[in-house]
Amino acid sequence: MPRTYVITGAASGIGRTTARILIDRGERVIGVDLQGTDVSGDLSTPEGRAAAAEEAGRLVDGAVDAVIACAGLSIPQPITASVNFFGMTEFLEALQPALTRSEAPRVALVSSMASMQPVVPALVDALLAGDEGVAGEIATRMADDPRTANVIYPSSKRAISRWVRREAPTARWAGAGIPLNAVAPGTVVTPMTEDLLASDDGRAMTDAYVPMPLNSHQGPESIAHLLIWLTSVENTHCAGQTIYCDGGADAVLRGDDVWSWNDEAMRETFAEIGAELQE
Structure with a gap:
């Protein structure tokens, strides 16, 4: 039995590649984008998100097996925050009732290695608070x-990864x-990055921020296949994760220890226990 997917950002890049692979496998895909897809919608506004989600829900007859949110922008403008955060979260929340009607519902989003880069905390906080007005200001x-x-x-992507981690266990x-x-x-080779990667300076700057020792810059298929697994029936317990499919960039930038952030607190706890045992 084919599964039914709704994919945002399906007109280009990772979204388009994901949709193509699923269609080739015989799955049913409802694409959402500004134009050229089953649902035309502007995810930068509350009205556009609501209308797009309503139309997608109508096309899937009120029941959907998986939603993959790929739509995003990287331009240095406020619209990037709106699309990258609210264009994902509000769209997904609107389709959550349709997901509950599936026997194996799944959701996956596209974050970014940029979520590990410096951010402006005030913007991240406003996004996570759901205050689009303050976030826009x-x-x-x-x-x-x-x-x-x-x-x-990067602030919008930090917020979306934190939202996933916060909401997944609820x-x-x-x-x-x-x-x-x-x-x-x-660094994915898509229309969003082609201008940046077209020059030696652009590639050097990109590689300084996102070093990828394994196979260098990646094609969109590398992300599409992971998104597809996360939204497959085989994924029964992976939840709340941001999985870094990045050619090793996360390992290079954060090193071999991402666990010891809480060691000091644990040392204090064990010290207290040791003192109690000696009394």
Whole structure:
């Protein structure tokens, strides 16, 4: 029995590649994008998201097996924050009831290696608070300052990865049997990055921020296949994760120890226990 997928950003890049692979496998895909897909919708506005989700829900007759949110922007403008965060979260929340009607519902989003880069905490906090007005004001000020304009994108991706981690264990998602996860690509060769990668300087700057020792820059298929597995029936317990499919960039940038952040607290706890045992 074919599964039914709704994919945002299906007109280009990772979304288009994911949709093509699924269709070739015999799955049913409802694509969402500004144009050229089954559903035309503007995910940068609340009205556009609601209308797109409503139309997608109508096309799947109120029941969908998986939603893959790929739509995103990387331009240094406030619209990037709106699309990358609210264009994912509000769209997914609108389709959550349709997902509950599936026997094996799944959700996956596209985050980014940029989520590990410096961010503006105030923007991240506003996004996570669900306050699009405040987030827009902060992003507008950031866009007007050359020191912070390019930080809108990583801030939006940090927020989306944190949202996934926060929401995945809740009653709405895990409690309803819906695994919710994200994939963080490294540098993917798509229309979004082609201008940046076209010059030696652009490639050098990109590789400095996202070093990829395994096979260098990646094609969209590398992300598509992981998104497809996360939204397959085989994924029964992976939840709340941002999986870094990045050619080793995360390992290079964060090193071999991502566990010891809580060691000091544990040392204090064990010291207290030791003192109690000696009394």
